[in-house]
Amino acid sequence: MSFVLYILAALTVAGGLAAVLLKNTVHCALALTVAFAGLALLFLELDAQFAGFAQILIYIGAVAILVVFAILLTRGSETPKGSAYSHSPLVGLVIAACVFAVLGWAVLHSTAQLPPGTTSATPTVTVADIGNALMTRYVLPLEIVALLLTAALIGAVIVAMHEKEGSR
Amino acid sequence: MTPLSGYLLVAALLFAIGLAGALTRRNAILVLIGIELMLNAANLNLIAFWRYGPHPEALTGMMFAIFSIAVAAAEAAVGLGLVIQIHRHAQTTDLDAINRMKG
Numbered sequence: 001m002s003f004v005l006y007i008l009a010a011l012t013v014a015g016g017l018a019a020v021l022l023k024n025t026v027h028c029a030l031a032l033t034v035a036f037a038g039l040a041l042l043f044l045e046l047d048a049q050f051a052g053f054a055q056i057l058i059y060i061g062a063v064a065i066l067v068v069f070a071i072l073l074t075r076g077s078e079t080p081k082g083s084a085y086s087h088s089p090l091v092g093l094v095i096a097a098c099v100f101a102v103l104g105w106a107v108l109h110s111t112a113q114l115p116p117g118t119t120s121a122t123p124t125v126t127v128a129d130i131g132n133a134l135m136t137r138y139v140l141p142l143e144i145v146a147l148l149l150t151a152a153l154i155g156a157v158i159v160a161m162h163e164k165e166g167s168r
Numbered sequence: 169m170t171p172l173s174g175y176l177l178v179a180a181l182l183f184a185i186g187l188a189g190a191l192t193r194r195n196a197i198l199v200l201i202g203i204e205l206m207l208n209a210a211n212l213n214l215i216a217f218w219r220y221g222p223h224p225e226a227l228t229g230m231m232f233a234i235f236s237i238a239v240a241a242a243e244a245a246v247g248l249g250l251v252i253q254i255h256r257h258a259q260t261t262d263l264d265a266i267n268r269m270k271g
Contacts, residue, residue: 005171009178016182016205020189025197032201035182039208046175046219051211051233058237063204063244070197070248074255085192086264092191100184107176114172114220123224130234133227141231145238152242156249 004045012038023084025071033064047122050130175216183209196251196261200244207240 015035022028036059043052086092134142186205193199211233218229255261 002171005174005178009174012178013181013185016185019201019205020185020193020198025195028198028201032204035205036208039182039212042175042178042212043215046215048215048219048230048233051215051230051237054234054237055211058241059204059208063241066244066248067197067201070251073252074197074261084194084198086194089192093188095191096184096188099187100180103180103183104177107173107180108169110173114222123219125225125227125230129225130227130230133231138231141235145235149238149242152246156245159246160249160252 005042008038008041008045012042026068029064029067029071032067033060036060036064047125050127170220172216172220176213179209179212179216182206182212194262194264196254196263196266197248199263200247200251203247204240204244207236207243211236211240 012035015031015033015038018031019028019035022031036055040052040055040060043055183206186202186209189202189205190199191202193202214229214233214236218224218227218233221229224230251261254266258266260266
């Protein structure tokens with residue numbers, strides 16, 4: 001556990017907590033961006049440069065902007081008059097706490113060991129290697145993802161398209 | 169504590185935060201934000217196992233994470249499109265107020 005990991009973990013968790021707890025939805029979206037940035041930095045700390053920069057481009061550049069657009073289009077920036085939480089928030093909190101307890105217990109008490117010979121040496125993986133793997137071994141998943149993205153794009157446009165008056 | 173378990177704990181905490189948000193918030197967009205946080209926590213696990221696993225040069229975990237990011241982006245686009253359409257239809261994004269399946 002290095003010092004950098006503590007800082008990045010604190011930043012990410014604080015961003016996540018703020019995204020979940022804040023009352024104003026626009027503030028939530030901004031906190032979500034902080035959490036995404038912290039995650040991208042964690043990826044970079046793990047020597048996964050490509051995944052880190054992809055995280056910045058896709059999540060901060062696209063998903064966060066999309067969330068802000070949705071908030072503004074649905075006038076969600078108005079702080080709700082009543083409670084921001086559902087009528088039984090305690091149940092959700094208990095479920096989440098139980099999940100964290102189980103996951104944390106499993107991580108800390110796991111007897112599984114990494115195979116011997118695994119060093120923590122920095123893996124020498126370049127973006128060119130990733131591109132080669134994408135075009136050779138992983139070319140079928142790549143094509144499927146391309147199809148999925150096209151379908152999602154068309155589907156999202158159709159779902160969100162204005163209905164003509166009288167067509168209902 | 170090994171570095172790997174440190175990352176796994178951060179991911180578990182982030183997953184629990186996202187789950188709590190998805191289960192307790194009333195605004196549909198904030199529920200989607202919670203789901204995004206959970207997906208990202210899973211990605212952090214994948215990258216951490218890739219980094220500390222025996223064969224990082226095989227790129228398996230990295231590829232899984234990259235495809236997972238792409239699928240999460242598609243999910244976000246469709247989910248937010250649905251939220252916008254629900255708001256247009258019901259004039260609210262309050263999930264407690266949307267209690268009819270019949271339009």
